[in-house]
Amino acid sequence: xxxxxxxxxxxxxxxxxxxxxxxxxxxxxxxxxxxxxxxxxxxxxxxxxxxxxxxxxxxxxxxxxxxxxxxxxxxxxxxxxxxxxxxxxxxxxxxxxxxxxxxxxxxxxxxxxxxxxxxxxxxxxxxxxxxxxxxxxxxxxxxxxxxxxxxxxxxxxxxxxxxxxxxxxxxxxxxxxxxxxxxxxxxxxxxxxxxxxxxxxxxxxxxxxxxxxxxxxxxxxxxxxxxxxxxxxxxxxxxxxxxxxxxxxxxxxxxxxxxxxxxxxxxxxxxxxxxxxxxxxxxxxxxxxxxxxxxxxxxxxxxxxxxxxxxxxxxxxxxxxxxxxxxxxx
Amino acid sequence: xxxxxxxxxxxxxxxxxxxxxxxxxxxxxxxxxxxxxxxxxxxxxxxxxxxxxxxxxxxxxxxxxxxxxxxxxxxxxxxxxxxxxxxxxxxxxxxxxxxxxxxxxxxxxxxxxxxxxxxxxxxxxxxxxxxxxxxxxxxxxxxx
Numbered sequence: 467x468x469x470x471x472x473x474x475x476x477x478x479x480x481x482x483x484x485x486x487x488x489x490x491x492x493x494x495x496x497x498x499x500x501x502x503x504x505x506x507x508x509x510x511x512x513x514x515x516x517x518x519x520x521x522x523x524x525x526x527x528x529x530x531x532x533x534x535x536x537x538x539x540x541x542x543x544x545x546x547x548x549x550x551x552x553x554x555x556x557x558x559x560x561x562x563x564x565x566x567x568x569x570x571x572x573x574x575x576x577x578x579x580x581x582x583x584x585x586x587x588x589x590x591x592x593x594x595x596x597x598x599x600x601x602x603x604x605x606x607x608x609x610x611x612x613x614x615x616x617x618x619x620x621x622x623x624x625x626x627x628x629x630x631x632x633x634x635x636x637x638x639x640x641x642x643x644x645x646x647x648x649x650x651x652x653x654x655x656x657x658x659x660x661x662x663x664x665x666x667x668x669x670x671x672x673x674x675x676x677x678x679x680x681x682x683x684x685x686x687x688x689x690x691x692x693x694x695x696x697x698x699x700x701x702x703x704x705x706x707x708x709x710x711x712x713x714x715x716x717x718x719x720x721x722x723x724x725x726x727x728x729x730x731x732x733x734x735x736x737x738x739x740x741x742x743x744x745x746x747x748x749x750x751x752x753x754x755x756x757x758x759x760x761x762x763x764x765x766x767x768x769x770x771x772x773x774x775x776x777x778x779x780x781x782x783x784x785x786x787x788x789x790x791x792x793x794x795x796x
Numbered sequence: 797x798x799x800x801x802x803x804x805x806x807x808x809x810x811x812x813x814x815x816x817x818x819x820x821x822x823x824x825x826x827x828x829x830x831x832x833x834x835x836x837x838x839x840x841x842x843x844x845x846x847x848x849x850x851x852x853x854x855x856x857x858x859x860x861x862x863x864x865x866x867x868x869x870x871x872x873x874x875x876x877x878x879x880x881x882x883x884x885x886x887x888x889x890x891x892x893x894x895x896x897x898x899x900x901x902x903x904x905x906x907x908x909x910x911x912x913x914x915x916x917x918x919x920x921x922x923x924x925x926x927x928x929x930x931x932x933x934x935x936x937x938x939x940x
Contacts (some may be wrong), residue, residue: 533886551905568910590833663898664891664897667892667893667894667934668893669894671894672894715936715937717933718850718853718854718933718935721850721893722850724889725846725847725886725889750889753888753892757884757885758885759883763882776881777882777885778877778878779839779881780874780877780881781877782868784880784881784884785841785880785884787883787887787901788902790884790887790888791887791888791891796922
């Protein structure tokens with residue numbers, strides 16, 4: 467259950483639409499099921515009332531959409547941002563990817579989003595309706611009239627269990643109260659993997675990454691991946707097809723993708739959320755964040771606008787790549 | 797049946813101003829280093845896109861070594877400082893994926909260090925021969 471109700475958001479958006487402050491609203495729209503909420507643009511109050519959604523499945527981070535949606539827009543675009551989304555928002559502003567003047571950002575407090583895979587693990591397949599407005603999540607399946615009641619804390623998405631901040635770092639208007647930055651245990655899983663032997667780590671990643679179907683959803687959803695031309699769209703690379711002989715060929719794709727966003731990744735967790743194969747891609751990004759924090763000092767991408775990312779910066783006293791391993795082996 | 801001796805394929809990226817000249821000096825001084833080391837000359841060590849290294853592994857290299865000017869000596873003032881940060885992150889990530897950490901190395905070799913160049917290459921090649929073939933990062937689709 468979220469602190470702010472859907473009606474409040476619609477009312478706010480409608481009043482800003484009607485008084486001409488904004489010309490369009492970027493919000494969460496109805497999908498085919500209650501749990502596949504999709505990003506949508508609303509232009510009128512009627513559209514909002516018919517299709518706007520705000521529930522525990524509004525995971526989508528809208529920051530990236532601002533790049534294209536504000537490009538040819540007349541007037542301002544209203545956008546709803548959860549705390550983690552505002553970090554990506556700042557990061558994209560740092561990179562001059564959209565015009566701040568064209569955006570009216572409303573901060574929305576977030577209680578954490580639910581993971582439909584975890585819900586399905588409890589209720590089973592065949593979900594016909596999910597209601598997240600109560601204290602407990604009510605899941606109705608086609609097999610049973612009585613809904614299954616689930617505690618939201620049990621089905622919280624991974625990135626929300628390890629939520630790094632409830633604080634909005636950018637907004638024009640904030641609904642609800644300001645939260646705090648949380649000292650989360652988000653690097654624990656990375657540390658657990660680091661403690662394994664190289665062979666165990668290889669087996670772990672082989673198991674995870676061999677499920678990859680190269681749908682590119684992680685790239686498409688990632689707010690840091692906003693290049694107009696992407697290296698993975700290059701048909702001359704010769705790696706666009708799967709090879710029948712090796713099930714682990716997509717590893718380099720994920721290393722490259724993680725490297726391209728290293729230092730700019732705000733750890734919003736969109737890559738893992740959209741992955742249809744449930745690969746824990748955020749671990750690769752977190753590994754980079756953890757390393758950067760250890761080697762070059764604490765850095766949170768998107769905390770402020772205009773900060774210089776660690777990998778495009780240097781000091782004369784930086785750690786040598788060889789020393790990195792020496793230090794860990796001790 | 798005779799077992800074929802393992803000849804590693806080692807790619808060495810050398811910066812034009814220091815390490816490439818260092819390799820030249822090693823040659824001029826008739827110092828031995830393995831013929832399996834294939835040198836690719838780059839204008840500066842920071843010209844090396846981390847993707848070059850991954851591509852080399854993907855296409856079957858058994859080890860990749862990067863040589864540049866000593867920190868502070870870069871022909872372009874600061875190029876190798878960027879290289880140092882990039883490679884620290886990349887090598888650490890490859891290690892995280894379970895790739896043997898000895899397969900990648902960054903070494904500072906100046907134009908006067910012909911002996912260091914030869915010694916580094918000998919040592920690196922020895923390590924790679926110990927490790928054996930690069931099976932983990934090789935991409936079968938790239939096999940010709």
